[in-house]
């Protein structure tokens with residue numbers, strides 16, 4: 464069994480990865496080491512700078528993930544600022560910004576970055592298209608889940624079980640890609 468550290472403060476992300484990677488012979492261990500989420504222009508830059516920072520003090524294989532919500536009518540806001548915006552104006556603030564706006568398309572994006580000592584990091588992407596609902600619906604999940612309805616679904620992520628969300632989610636798609644790369648590299 465190979466040990467793979469997941470550098471994250473988010474328990475939900477960890478549990479999802481653990482379940483998916485166990486059958487492939489990876490024992491995933493959560494490490495909440497924290498890394499500076501620098502003000503960057505892309506999720507990939509945030510993830511790569513996270514890798515560089517963690518690598519300085521940690522010498523085992525690890526992965527980390529960065530995600531964000533990009534709203535078309537707001538020119539991609541909150542995007543790389545999703546965490547800050549969630550803890551400041553929050554869901555009511557986003558709904559206010561979109562009040563009276565009919566075009567409510569949005570995309571969740573996820574970037575997984577995987578690092579092994581002395582090797583180039585592996586970067587994979589996943590996205591999930593959908594719309595911002597008119598009001599908060601559901602209490603499951605975290606972050607923007609109660610206001611995001613993925614395409615081909617009738618309800619928000621906040622109204623879905625983890626298994627249902629995983630059928631659509633940006634993070635599950637990115638993780639699938641990472642798993643395929645890791646499988647090939649075994």
Ligand code: ITT
Pocket residue numbers: 470471472473476500528529530531532545546549571604605606607608620632634
């Ligand atoms: P890390 O320690 O792994 O960074 P985090 O919870 O801070 O965990 P991110 O920086 O990747 O996660 O995510 C930034 C914000 O984007 C997060 O605080 C949520 O508000 C939002 N977000 C990301 N993925 C989401 C999802 O699947 N559903 C709802 N909101 C999400």
